Amino acid sequence: MADYDSDSSDGEFAETNVLLGYASKDADEDTISRIGGRPEWLDADKSPSAALARCKICKNLMVMLLQLNGELPERFPNHDRRIYVFACRRSSCSRREGSIRAIRGVRVWADDGSAAAAAEEKKRQKEEEAKKQEKAKEAEKAKPRLGDALFGGGPSAAGAGGAKNPFSSNANPFSSSSSGSNPFGANPFSSQPASSTATPASTTTTTTTTTKETEKDLPKTFAETLSINAPKTAAVRPPAPEPWPATDQQPTPYPTLYLADADYETLEPEPADMPLPANARIEEADAPDTTSAADKEAFESTMDTTFQKFADRLAQNPEQVIRYEFGGAPLLCSKTDDIGRAAAGGAMMPRCASCGGKRTFEVQLTPHAIAELEAEDLSLEGMEWGTIIVGVCERDCVPAYLEEEEAGYLEEWAGVQWEEEGGKK
Numbered sequence: 001m002a003d004y005d006s007d008s009s010d011g012e013f014a015e016t017n018v019l020l021g022y023a024s025k026d027a028d029e030d031t032i033s034r035i036g037g038r039p040e041w042l043d044a045d046k047s048p049s050a051a052l053a054r055c056k057i058c059k060n061l062m063v064m065l066l067q068l069n070g071e072l073p074e075r076f077p078n079h080d081r082r083i084y085v086f087a088c089r090r091s092s093c094s095r096r097e098g099s100i101r102a103i104r105g106v107r108v109w110a111d112d113g114s115a116a117a118a119a120e121e122k123k124r125q126k127e128e129e130a131k132k133q134e135k136a137k138e139a140e141k142a143k144p145r146l147g148d149a150l151f152g153g154g155p156s157a158a159g160a161g162g163a164k165n166p167f168s169s170n171a172n173p174f175s176s177s178s179s180g181s182n183p184f185g186a187n188p189f190s191s192q193p194a195s196s197t198a199t200p201a202s203t204t205t206t207t208t209t210t211t212k213e214t215e216k217d218l219p220k221t222f223a224e225t226l227s228i229n230a231p232k233t234a235a236v237r238p239p240a241p242e243p244w245p246a247t248d249q250q251p252t253p254y255p256t257l258y259l260a261d262a263d264y265e266t267l268e269p270e271p272a273d274m275p276l277p278a279n280a281r282i283e284e285a286d287a288p289d290t291t292s293a294a295d296k297e298a299f300e301s302t303m304d305t306t307f308q309k310f311a312d313r314l315a316q317n318p319e320q321v322i323r324y325e326f327g328g329a330p331l332l333c334s335k336t337d338d339i340g341r342a343a344a345g346g347a348m349m350p351r352c353a354s355c356g357g358k359r360t361f362e363v364q365l366t367p368h369a370i371a372e373l374e375a376e377d378l379s380l381e382g383m384e385w386g387t388i389i390v391g392v393c394e395r396d397c398v399p400a401y402l403e404e405e406e407a408g409y410l411e412e413w414a415g416v417q418w419e420e421e422g423g424k425k
Contacts, residue, residue, distance in 0.1 A: 013266045021259040021322040023372045028260035032069040032082065035321055035365075036373050037256030038247075039064050039084055041407070042105045048409035049241030055088035056098025061245070062086035063253050065373070065388070068363060070104070072326060076396045080107040080407070083363060083390060085414060089251055091381045095418050102390045102414035106398055107407040233354040233410075237401035254373040259322065267316050306335045307420075310387075314366055321369040327360050327394070332417065333386040339415045349391035349413050359413055360394040367419075389415040 023035055032040065041047045053062050063086065070081035082105040093099040244250070310333040314320065323331060334340045342348045349359040365388040374382050391413040399408045 013268060016265045016267065017325050017328060018265040019262055019324040020265050020317055020320040021324065022261040022263075022319050023257040023321045023369070024260040025257060026260060027258040030069055030260070031258065032067065033259040034067050035065060035257050035259065035369055036254035037064060037067070038250075038253050039067055042080055042082060042107050043407045046407065047241075047244055048103065048105070049238075050244045051242045052103050052409060052411055053084075053086045053101065055090070055093055056101070057093040057096050058088065058090055060088065060090065061250055062088045062099075062101065063251050065100075065254070065369070066322065066363070066365060068259075068322070068324075070362070075326070078109045078111065079396055080109065081105065081396065083392070083412075085365065085388060085390060087383065094384050097416075100385070100388060100414050100416050102392075102412045103409050104392050104396075104412045105407060105409050106396060107405060108398055108402075109405055233397050233399050237399075255376060257321075257372055262324075265317060265320075265323075267313075304334070304336075306340065307333050310334075314368070319368060320366055321372055322363055322365055324363045326362050330361050330364050330389045331387070334417055334420075337417055339389070339417055348415065352393040352395075352397060354399070354410050355393060355395065355397035357397065358394050359391040362390050362392045364389045384419050386417045386419045389417070391415065 021033065039047075039053075050061065053064075054060065055062050064084060065087050066083065066085040068083040070083045071079065072081065073079075084103040084105065086101050086103070088094075088099040090099075310331055313331055332340055332343060335344060339348060349361075351357065352359055365385075367386060370383045370385075393410070393412070397410070399410070402408045
């Protein structure tokens with residue numbers, strides 16, 4: 001069976017949910033997504049702290065490997081998102097944690113009012129429904145009851161000193177208060193409970209109550225309503241960001257290549273089992289094993305099925321430079337390194353350092369990105385990673401100290417699987 005999901009029949013190409021990106025010198029409609037070059041921030045006049053792009057080993061500024069337009073309007077409405085990946089060019093920092101870092105840029109745009117209008121319409125419909133239910137109850141109360149006629153119950157009998165009906169109760173068991181407030185009349189877009197209908201004691205109290213009720217009735221913006229998707233982090237703004245040095249004082253960037261083409265991954269069907277040759281000999285399962293233990297160990301040590309799967313998968317679309325699937329599963333090139341072992345244990349990515357929520361896979365770079373970025377580099381010291389995996393906050397959390405429509409930047413998780421010693425990719 002193939003290791004990917006597909007609804008196609010036998011002999012047909014299968015399409016996965018992974019979006020593949022290919023490098024090109026020519027820009028397409030999306031000029032934001034690229035490998036190499038210099039970063040283009042969400043706000044051109046306000047860059048993040050340069051400390052986010054410094055190597056954690058040598059403390060020098062790194063160069064950009066990837067800038068990705070990460071907007072997901074269906075998942076994060078009104079969110080402007082970008083993913084940046086930086087790498088240190090010093091060979092002495094290679095293979096060390098902190099030499100490759102990832103940043104998520106996020107900016108939440110103000111709602112255009114359409115969501116507020118929809119919330120107001122929903123509130124109006126609920127109020128009309130509540131009025132209809134109240135009228136129906138009043139009409140039901142006005143009807144003469146058979147029990148009152150037989151046993152002399154009802155308000156008139158009680159008022160005349162008649163015996164109280166033990167089966168009568170003035171309390172409505174479905175009412176939450178004696179004022180008859182509608183339990184379904186609360187505004188779902190309001191952050192506070194519905195106000196009481198009690199009569200105010202003074203003019204000042206009346207004015208204050210009216211103002212509060214007006215504030216309560218105002219519906220939240222769409223972004224606020226979906227705050228579960230964008231939880232707020234620390235409310236205290238960090239110290240002044242480190243300014244970026246002048247361009248001529250920054251390390252030489254890789255050439256800019258745009259991710260002009262993007263297609264969903266298609267894979268060839270697995271070949272059918274070939275018939276055995278007529279002269280093939282099949283040994284019995286209980287036949288004595290003629291292979292020595294040393295030979296077995298040598299064979300198994302040279303056979304890395306995870307890497308072979310990685311290489312075979314990439315070979316079907318050899319020019320891909322990134323693989324994208326928010327919430328998907330990355331393609332690992334090893335199960336024996338720290339990341340591979342952590343993935344096998346179900347805890348590959350640490351939780352979001354900003355909000356404490358879970359992280360999820362979003363994008364990874366493939367070895368062909370190295371070939372594209374270093375095509376014009378004649379030096380012998382090149383990048384040595386097998387794949388770079390980027391994990392982000394699954395709720396796209398936003399710093400609480402940001403002002404309206406202000407861009408913010410948060411460090412995310414960059415997991416690096418380095419190529420094996422000896423140059424195998």
